[in-house]
Amino acid sequence: MNEQVSKISANDRKLNYFPLGDRGKTVQVLAPATVANLVCGFDVLGMCLNEPNDLMEIKLLDEKKIVIISADGYPLPLDPALNTAGAPLVEMINELPDNIGFEVTIHKKIKPGSGIGSSAASAAGAVVGANYLLNDFFSKPDLVRFAMFGEKVASGVKHADNIAPGIYGGITLIRSIHPLDIVPISSPQLFVTIVHPQIEVRTSDARQILRKEVLLKDAIKQWGNIAGLVAGFIQNDLALIGRSLEDVIIEPVRSILIPGFDEVKLKCKVTGALGGGISGSGPSIFMLSKDKKTAIEVETVMKEIYNKIGLAYHTYVTTINQTGVKIVIG
Amino acid sequence: MNEQVSKISANDRKLNYFPLGDRGKTVQVLAPATVANLVCGFDVLGMCLNEPNDLMEIKLLDEKKIVIISADGYPLPLDPALNTAGAPLVEMINELPDNIGFEVTIHKKIKPGSGIGSSAASAAGAVVGANYLLNDFFSKPDLVRFAMFGEKVASGVKHADNIAPGIYGGITLIRSIHPLDIVPISSPQLFVTIVHPQIEVRTSDARQILRKEVLLKDAIKQWGNIAGLVAGFIQNDLALIGRSLEDVIIEPVRSILIPGFDEVKLKCKVTGALGGGISGSGPSIFMLSKDKKTAIEVETVMKEIYNKIGLAYHTYVTTINQTGVKIVIG
Numbered sequence: 001m002n003e004q005v006s007k008i009s010a011n012d013r014k015l016n017y018f019p020l021g022d023r024g025k026t027v028q029v030l031a032p033a034t035v036a037n038l039v040c041g042f043d044v045l046g047m048c049l050n051e052p053n054d055l056m057e058i059k060l061l062d063e064k065k066i067v068i069i070s071a072d073g074y075p076l077p078l079d080p081a082l083n084t085a086g087a088p089l090v091e092m093i094n095e096l097p098d099n100i101g102f103e104v105t106i107h108k109k110i111k112p113g114s115g116i117g118s119s120a121a122s123a124a125g126a127v128v129g130a131n132y133l134l135n136d137f138f139s140k141p142d143l144v145r146f147a148m149f150g151e152k153v154a155s156g157v158k159h160a161d162n163i164a165p166g167i168y169g170g171i172t173l174i175r176s177i178h179p180l181d182i183v184p185i186s187s188p189q190l191f192v193t194i195v196h197p198q199i200e201v202r203t204s205d206a207r208q209i210l211r212k213e214v215l216l217k218d219a220i221k222q223w224g225n226i227a228g229l230v231a232g233f234i235q236n237d238l239a240l241i242g243r244s245l246e247d248v249i250i251e252p253v254r255s256i257l258i259p260g261f262d263e264v265k266l267k268c269k270v271t272g273a274l275g276g277g278i279s280g281s282g283p284s285i286f287m288l289s290k291d292k293k294t295a296i297e298v299e300t301v302m303k304e305i306y307n308k309i310g311l312a313y314h315t316y317v318t319t320i321n322q323t324g325v326k327i328v329i330g
Numbered sequence: 331m332n333e334q335v336s337k338i339s340a341n342d343r344k345l346n347y348f349p350l351g352d353r354g355k356t357v358q359v360l361a362p363a364t365v366a367n368l369v370c371g372f373d374v375l376g377m378c379l380n381e382p383n384d385l386m387e388i389k390l391l392d393e394k395k396i397v398i399i400s401a402d403g404y405p406l407p408l409d410p411a412l413n414t415a416g417a418p419l420v421e422m423i424n425e426l427p428d429n430i431g432f433e434v435t436i437h438k439k440i441k442p443g444s445g446i447g448s449s450a451a452s453a454a455g456a457v458v459g460a461n462y463l464l465n466d467f468f469s470k471p472d473l474v475r476f477a478m479f480g481e482k483v484a485s486g487v488k489h490a491d492n493i494a495p496g497i498y499g500g501i502t503l504i505r506s507i508h509p510l511d512i513v514p515i516s517s518p519q520l521f522v523t524i525v526h527p528q529i530e531v532r533t534s535d536a537r538q539i540l541r542k543e544v545l546l547k548d549a550i551k552q553w554g555n556i557a558g559l560v561a562g563f564i565q566n567d568l569a570l571i572g573r574s575l576e577d578v579i580i581e582p583v584r585s586i587l588i589p590g591f592d593e594v595k596l597k598c599k600v601t602g603a604l605g606g607g608i609s610g611s612g613p614s615i616f617m618l619s620k621d622k623k624t625a626i627e628v629e630t631v632m633k634e635i636y637n638k639i640g641l642a643y644h645t646y647v648t649t650i651n652q653t654g655v656k657i658v659i660g
Contacts, residue, residue, distance in 0.1 A: 132379040228505040
């Protein structure tokens with residue numbers, strides 16, 4: 001972890017970025033969707049996606065305030081302390097001199113409650129964009145630390161399994177939250193198919209239905225699987241990734257909230273997906289495939305199932321985003 | 331997994347190895363000690379050591395029987411079904427024609443009950459040696475499957491976290507027992523210091539004191555750590571290995587059976603060890619170090635602590651054995 005911020009005085013900070021951070025300067029960022037948990041890595045693994053993205057504009061202000069603007073009329077909370085992009089910036093400017101603030105304009109493309117990291121995208125996009133305007137004054141662990149305040153606003157819990165991949169890109173392990181320990185996990189380029197059945201599962205509800213205790217024998221299976229998944233990603237072993245995408249603890253409980261889940265999982269694997277499961281706390285379901293052709297066939301299977309059920313849905317076929325939040329115009 | 335055995339007839343088997351397996355032929359093997367669990371990988375991780383080793387001689391017989399000989403008068407059970415080297419060979423010859431058997435002479439160097447895989451060494455050594463005499467007729471997963479019957483004799487449970495590293499060498503993940511799924515985990519060459527305080531902890535007792543349920547929040551910490559440990563080994567990140575060698579579930583319960591444990595762990599880390607903990611179910615304690623100098627300093631710390639406590643002990647300074655059971659004379 002970079003402890004830079006706490007070790008230098010406010011005066012040193014001024015010297016570091018005041019000549020660099022131009023007031024009125026604006027940056028545009030693409031803030032990506034993310035898949036938390038990755039089946040067997042509940043609360044510790046996450047993966048960044050190339051699609052969909054929120055589009056955000058961040059402007060550096062010369063007074064200590066955060067302004068939130070919803071560009072497309074989406075009913076976002078405009079009080080910064082209650083907004084998932086605003087709360088992280090409130091934390092950030094509290095570690096800066098008094099005459100620094102940000103205005104954030106959000107084009108919300110990732111639907112809140114979809115389970116693909118909508119709140120994290122806003123939070124990660126805001127802090128990466130703001131830090132760009134400060135000439136990368138803060139470290140990535142600092143940005144994760146700020147952005148987690150956005151997750152607290154959204155779900156009551158400062159989890160980092162969407163935030164960290166959003167900021168680092170790729171697949172990330174959050175080995176520990178206290179102290180924050182983020183480990184980028186290298187992986188082969190895989191294709192990701194997502195289906196978002198249009199029902200809302202609140203993260204806080206999805207947490208409440210989990211048992212506080214688990215059987216030791218189930219926990220052992222789970223840590224065998226997460227160890228296999230991490231080894232599979234790093235050692236580029238697609239079959240091992242597939243075998244390890246198994247969750248005996250969380251999925252059996254949460255999947256009952258998602259109509260069609262078992263059928264989607266089974267048929268997508270039969271179609272050739274390596275495996276997959278609930279994205280975050282749902283209701284979106286993700287599947288990994290080794291090539292685009294399979295990923296598109298998997299999408300077709302998903303569409304057929306939700307057409308049959310008669311539930312509206314969105315699908316995405318995308319890839320792992322290896323860089324995280326992208327600066328579009330800076 | 332190799333399903334070869336169940337798919338070919340007894341006659342096919344004869345064709346495969348009868349001309350090759352010479353009756354009366356003898357092989358000598360070094361059967362290595364192993365460290366199971368590796369702190370956060372209870373029941374799923376193990377590591378093979380270059381020292382100490384059992385020395386075993388295995389002879390191919392022309393009748394269906396297993397003969398066990400204790401070379402140095404150590405009171406081993408001589409009934410094959412009750413012997414940790416014999417039980418695996420009983421299973422093996424049941425998958426062979428009727429006129430195949432083995433005589434096994436054991437020079438027991440790894441003290442039973444020490445926690446560094448004494449029973450697994452006998453089992454792994456027996457099956458690797460026997461398979462050498464059969465010109466490697468069986469696959470490694472087959473050998474693990476046979477050898478686990480030795481663990482059942484020793485502790486009542488067919489675990490593979492000593493067997494698999496003994497047969498594969500290096501660090502192995504046992505992702506699953508049913509079906510058997512063994513994943514070799516690459517690692518940097520590390521130095522290992524072991525202290526074996528001369529008290530006996532029975533594996534079965536060490537299992538009984540564990541709770542059947544664990545807190546979900548503790549399980550999450552554990553799978554964060556095992557993911558970090560596996561990533562650290564494969565990505566050659568020594569600091570990450572050190573941070574991940576933490577166990578919030580098993581060690582707090584089992585370490586109370588080992589006098590001096592907390593002091594050993596704390597002082598060895600202060601001395602420069604990356605980390606470590608209980609080896610298997612104890613009472614041995616292992617510590618990983620990045621170089622030999624540190625590993626020897628760690629040994630000195632261990633000696634000082636047990637001298638002060640007044641408990642007899644053995645220590646070993648060794649390295650990771652990357653090949654497993656070694657053929658000495660074949």
